[in-house]
Amino acid sequence: MNAISLIDKQKLELIDYNCLDIFPADGVEIDVVLSGICGTDLAVLAGREEGQTGIIRGHEAVGVIVNVGKDVTHLRAGMRVVVDPNEYCGSCEPCRSAKTHLCKGGANSGLDIAGINKHGAFAKRFITRERFVYCLPDDMNWETGVLIEPVACILNNIDQASIQAGERVLLLGSGPMSLVAQLVLRAMGVTTLATDLNTYRIEFGRSLDLDVIHPDELELRMHHQNNVDAAIDTVGNQMGTAIQFVRRGGRILLFGFDGNYHYPLPVKHFLVNAISIIAAGEYNQHFPRALRMAGMLPELGKLVTQRYELEDYSAAFDSLLNDPSVATIKSVFTPNPKYI
Known part of the structure; x- marks a missing residue:
């Protein structure tokens, strides 16, 4: 075969x-x-x-x-x-x-x-x-x-990060896994905001009544809102962006795969602001x-x-x-x- x-x-x-x-x-x-x-x-x-x-x-x-x-x-x-x-x-x-x-x-x-x-x-x-x-x-x-398998992956990450109804979550990237996550989170009563460079993905997300914007719009959007409870890097190279917009005591979830990406961790910032980094695994x-x-x-x-x-x-x-x-x-x- x-x-x-x-x-x-x-x-x-x-x-x-x-x-x-x-x-x-x-x-x-x-x-x-x-x-x-x-x-x-x-x-x-x-x-x-x-x-x-x-x-x-x-x-x-x-x-x-x-x-x-x-x-x-x-x-x-x-x-x-x-x-x-x-x-x-x-x-x-x-x-x-x-x-x-x-x-x-x-x-x-x-x-x-x-x-x-x-x-x-x-x-x-x-x-x-x-x-x-x-x-x-x-x-x-x-x-x-x-x-179903992508939904299982998303649920695992939600569990590990203890995301709850009423919280706000930023998803960096709006590919298939991110869109699955946005649908699951919305069903749980979580407010989401997502970014993507791809115009088709932005419009597709919006056709599902999801809040998806271009990354260039993110800073202005967040200027008028409090930082999010959790940020999910669905791309695999967005730690630098995630750290900018997660609140004190918030969580950053590592989700996307990019084995070539390295990020110099500002340890004191994470300690002082009690920000958790979560890698949920399988x-x-x-x-x-x-x-x-x-x-x-x-x-x-x-x-x-x-x-x-x-x-x-x-x-x-x-x-x-x-x-x-x-x-x-x-x-x-x-x-x-x-x-x-």
């Missing part, structure tokens, strides 16, 4: 891959319907992050079950499902302490993540295990379902809650604006990486169009 693999640093290729070599007793084989292109994938191809070569990428996926192992009890062929890519071992000390996001029992002595350090879902079929598969509600469309058992939250966000599926077949991977990534004005929010692959 066709699959998209990272064959070298910053280089993808469409390969022929057989996923049926190993099928565990608790295995679940899935026809992938949508698989989302994540900012992490783009960071690897742009050289801002390391990527493990030889790995089929793709960690946001929904699909239809086509086969289950003999020990599977709650799932059956034909079910519409979403995949949790964070495959914790369940037996190491962190897992036994309900800290599955810190798992150290995987193949690489850490958390196994489909599409990151083990084969993922940029493929026609994907095999995982029963405990990492969740049924989609009958009334949830594929587009909403493929964003989510921990957030999928059931993310499913419930997604069902409360009717606009969520609208974020999927571009669809590509696996064979068009080069055009997809060329557009996302090389055209800063590209008119898209969330791009996905459609490995099995027959289900759409």
